[in-house]
Amino acid sequence: MIEVKDLVRQFKSGDRTIKPVNGVSFELEKGSLSSIVGKSGSGKSTLLSLLGALDKPTSGDVVVDGVSLAGLPDGKLTEYRRRDIGFVFQQFNLIPNLSAVDNVMLPMEFAGIRKAARLKRAKELLEQVQLDPEKHPRRTNRLSGGEQQRVAIARALANEPKLILADEPTGNLDEQTGEHIIELLSSLSRDHNTTILVVTHDRSLAQKTERCFRLQQGRLTEEVRSGSRR
Amino acid sequence: MSVLARSVGNAFRNKIRTAAVVAVLAVAIGLALSMLVANQAVGSKVQELNASVGTTLTVNPAGGQGFEGGGEPLTTTEAQTAASVANVTSVVGTKALRLQTATTGTTSTTGTTGTTQQTGQGGGFGPGGQQASVSTNLTAAIDAGTLGNRNNSSGTTGTSGTTGTNGTTTQPARALPITATGIGAEVDSTGKALNITSGTGLGDYTTAGDKALVGTSLATKNNLSVGSTFTIQDKTFTVAGIFDAGTAFGNNAVYVTLPEAQTLAATPDELSTMIVTVNSMENVDSTKTAVQNALGADKADVTQGQRNLETAVSSLDSVKNISLVAFIAALATAGIIILLIMVMLVRERRREIGVLKAIGAPNRTIGLQFVLESLVLVAMGSVVGAVIASFASGGIASALISSNTSTTAATTTQRGGGLAGAVPNGAVPGGGGFGGGGQGGPFGGASQLLTSVTASVSPGVLAAGIAAVFAVAIIGALVPALLTARIRPIEVLRGE
Ligand SMILES: Nc1ncnc2c1ncn2[C@@H]1O[C@H](COP(=O)(O)OP(=O)(O)OP(=O)(O)O)[C@@H](O)[C@H]1O
Ligand SMILES: [Mg+2]
Numbered sequence A: 001m002i003e004v005k006d007l008v009r010q011f012k013s014g015d016r017t018i019k020p021v022n023g024v025s026f027e028l029e030k031g032s033l034s035s036i037v038g039k040s041g042s043g044k045s046t047l048l049s050l051l052g053a054l055d056k057p058t059s060g061d062v063v064v065d066g067v068s069l070a071g072l073p074d075g076k077l078t079e080y081r082r083r084d085i086g087f088v089f090q091q092f093n094l095i096p097n098l099s100a101v102d103n104v105m106l107p108m109e110f111a112g113i114r115k116a117a118r119l120k121r122a123k124e125l126l127e128q129v130q131l132d133p134e135k136h137p138r139r140t141n142r143l144s145g146g147e148q149q150r151v152a153i154a155r156a157l158a159n160e161p162k163l164i165l166a167d168e169p170t171g172n173l174d175e176q177t178g179e180h181i182i183e184l185l186s187s188l189s190r191d192h193n194t195t196i197l198v199v200t201h202d203r204s205l206a207q208k209t210e211r212c213f214r215l216q217q218g219r220l221t222e223e224v225r226s227g228s229r230r
Numbered sequence B: 001m002s003v004l005a006r007s008v009g010n011a012f013r014n015k016i017r018t019a020a021v022v023a024v025l026a027v028a029i030g031l032a033l034s035m036l037v038a039n040q041a042v043g044s045k046v047q048e049l050n051a052s053v054g055t056t057l058t059v060n061p062a063g064g065q066g067f068e069g070g071g072e073p074l075t076t077t078e079a080q081t082a083a084s085v086a087n088v089t090s091v092v093g094t095k096a097l098r099l100q101t102a103t104t105g106t107t108s109t110t111g112t113t114g115t116t117q118q119t120g121q122g123g124g125f126g127p128g129g130q131q132a133s134v135s136t137n138l139t140a141a142i143d144a145g146t147l148g149n150r151n152n153s154s155g156t157t158g159t160s161g162t163t164g165t166n167g168t169t170t171q172p173a174r175a176l177p178i179t180a181t182g183i184g185a186e187v188d189s190t191g192k193a194l195n196i197t198s199g200t201g202l203g204d205y206t207t208a209g210d211k212a213l214v215g216t217s218l219a220t221k222n223n224l225s226v227g228s229t230f231t232i233q234d235k236t237f238t239v240a241g242i243f244d245a246g247t248a249f250g251n252n253a254v255y256v257t258l259p260e261a262q263t264l265a266a267t268p269d270e271l272s273t274m275i276v277t278v279n280s281m282e283n284v285d286s287t288k289t290a291v292q293n294a295l296g297a298d299k300a301d302v303t304q305g306q307r308n309l310e311t312a313v314s315s316l317d318s319v320k321n322i323s324l325v326a327f328i329a330a331l332a333t334a335g336i337i338i339l340l341i342m343v344m345l346v347r348e349r350r351r352e353i354g355v356l357k358a359i360g361a362p363n364r365t366i367g368l369q370f371v372l373e374s375l376v377l378v379a380m381g382s383v384v385g386a387v388i389a390s391f392a393s394g395g396i397a398s399a400l401i402s403s404n405t406s407t408t409a410a411t412t413t414q415r416g417g418g419l420a421g422a423v424p425n426g427a428v429p430g431g432g433g434f435g436g437g438g439q440g441g442p443f444g445g446a447s448q449l450l451t452s453v454t455a456s457v458s459p460g461v462l463a464a465g466i467a468a469v470f471a472v473a474i475i476g477a478l479v480p481a482l483l484t485a486r487i488r489p490i491e492v493l494r495g496e
Helices: A044-051 A074-083 A100-110 A115-128 A145-157 A175-191 A203-208 B003-011 B015-053 B076-083 B102-107 B110-124 B146-158 B162-170 B216-221 B258-264 B281-295 B305-348 B350-358 B363-422 B440-451 B459-486 B489-494
Strands: A002-013 A016-028 A033-037 A059-064 A085-088 A163-167 A195-199 A211-216 A219-222 B056-061 B088-101 B132-136 B178-183 B196-199 B211-215 B229-232 B235-243 B253-257 B273-278 B300-304
Touching: A002 A044, A016 A044, A016 A059, A016 A211, A016 A219, A033 A044, A033 A175, A033 A203, A044 A163, A044 A195, A074 A085, A074 B350, A074 B363, A085 A145, A100 A115, A100 A145, A115 A145, A145 A163, A145 A175, A163 A175, A175 A195, A175 A203, B003 B363, B015 B305, B015 B363, B015 B459, B056 B281, B076 B088, B076 B273, B076 B281, B088 B258, B132 B178, B132 B229, B178 B258, B211 B216, B211 B229, B216 B235, B235 B253, B253 B258, B273 B281, B281 B300, B305 B350, B305 B363, B305 B459, B350 B363, B350 B459, B350 B489, B363 B459
Parallel strands: A033 A195, A033 A211, A085 A163, A163 A195, B088 B132, B178 B253, B211 B235
Antiparallel strands: A002 A016, A002 A059, A211 A219, B056 B273, B056 B300, B088 B178, B088 B273, B196 B235, B211 B253, B229 B235
């Protein structure tokens, strides 16, 4: 379970300070599927990178299963990212000169999984995101935007993380493939008890999540829905 | 895909740049290795020079180096006087004889009469008058080529009268004479310890005896081995040992005990030269003056192999220093190149480091990846550089040495006179008979040593040089990579 406590992140640009995240507090149940919506530039990516320990808050704290990220040294944060987090970047951030399979295998390599097991799982994951691991160019920078996005999702799932943070995971996908990715994520939360938080502009995706938050002027508010679903 | 595979792949990510980096590294590393090799070659040569003639003084009869000859021969009294000078560790007297091959010698009338005349004339014979000529059944191991002819003709013009006839009528362009030297200790005519390759030494060098040491080439030429016999002036000598002087002329020689040579020359007590050994390099200068004073300027000339050699050694030393500086500079260049390249590569791939870090790569994995990548580059540079060095180092070493010592070598050979200059390691002590001066020995040898320095690659040297570059490469890769990895991933990912 994730507890976010009065999180603030401010940036100085010139003589102005902006606070895209300004006192955000919420909790996510284990195995829940939630979404964050908001205008472009409202600070969704900023919030997500604070949860994923890619950035440090100006103040406030994120507590994961009782462990406060604020108190962790760099090495422990790296371990947290490796073991507990699957992060899908808005810009994908694949290693351009490696193949799709190699990219997906990377987090497993860092986790010390043996090579044969890594390869097998990487191929399975690519198939799950509807990519054929056999027939792809050797470099991911030759892939299309949607293909790269799916490799990024497969990589995020590699180490079976407790928490998946996905920044616009369907932004580059056609409707049908997007549907498939949403289905994949909800099945993970349902069957593997994985906590999932997606940032999206996609109404239909937001509709399908159990909870939906809106980020506005640095504050997070939960959208109240009529019938909740699962 | 492992860290290693990723690193190797990254090293070749931009092939043109990789080729350029490897080429530049190879030149710098090749130069560094060449310099190290040159440094070592020069260093060992300096040691060799110091060891060979470092602390000896040579004493000749006064005027013995001039064309006119003259002066009184040295005797055992002078040897005792020299030995009593402070800092002198030993005085070894030598008595040089010129052996003429009897087959030609006896057919001419000069055979025995020549000997009588010459010994009778003592100091008056030839320049320096230090070499009595006696007959032998040995044949010289060196054929008289152009050099021999020149020697003979120079002998003819240089000396007149008695030997003039002898030289022109009975020995037109034939073998060079053999040098027989009576020695007071087991050293050669320049004071170096004899290198006896088979048999034994002469044992007691202070009494007359019919044992002799024969040079390798002379032994081969005359089919002599340990136990064989030959004659000098009708006396039968047994070969006690064969020595190797290292040069053709040095090996065309016979050594007997000092008293024996004095008997053969019928000049008991007389010495051609004395080799005075001084206890340390620092004392050579002062001891030279002291010996000169003790013996008297009208009686003996004390010369110092050291003086010229010091110049040679100090110029070699400066070459050694230059090559060391150049080695360090070239190595530093290689280091700076790999350092800059790695800093550049890390900068270029900052974002990638951020990604690796964001998906959970520990700092050590990131550091290792870049270290391996830089090692791949340096390894390729080293291999190519070692190939360059193996071709270039010999040339560089001898170029350095010859350009820095040519003046010294010129002075040296000049002093040695015509022959000694031309003859490598002119092992003709006091070479009076050849119309030249007396100091051919050590200086001819030195000039040859200086010019023939050849560099050799020892595995230790190579390993040390390459290890240093690798160390720089590791640091050059590790430091910027770790500095980047320490930054929060989001800052790196967001880019500049
Ligand atoms: N390092 C930074 N320095 C200064 N300002 C920053 C920095 N990072 C983010 N910002 C600002 O914070 C605000 C929020 O950015 P963020 O990327 O979180 O928006 P977003 O909600 O993800 O937008 P989008 O939907 O377009 O992805 C933006 O105005 C951005 O300019
Ligand atoms: Mg964003």
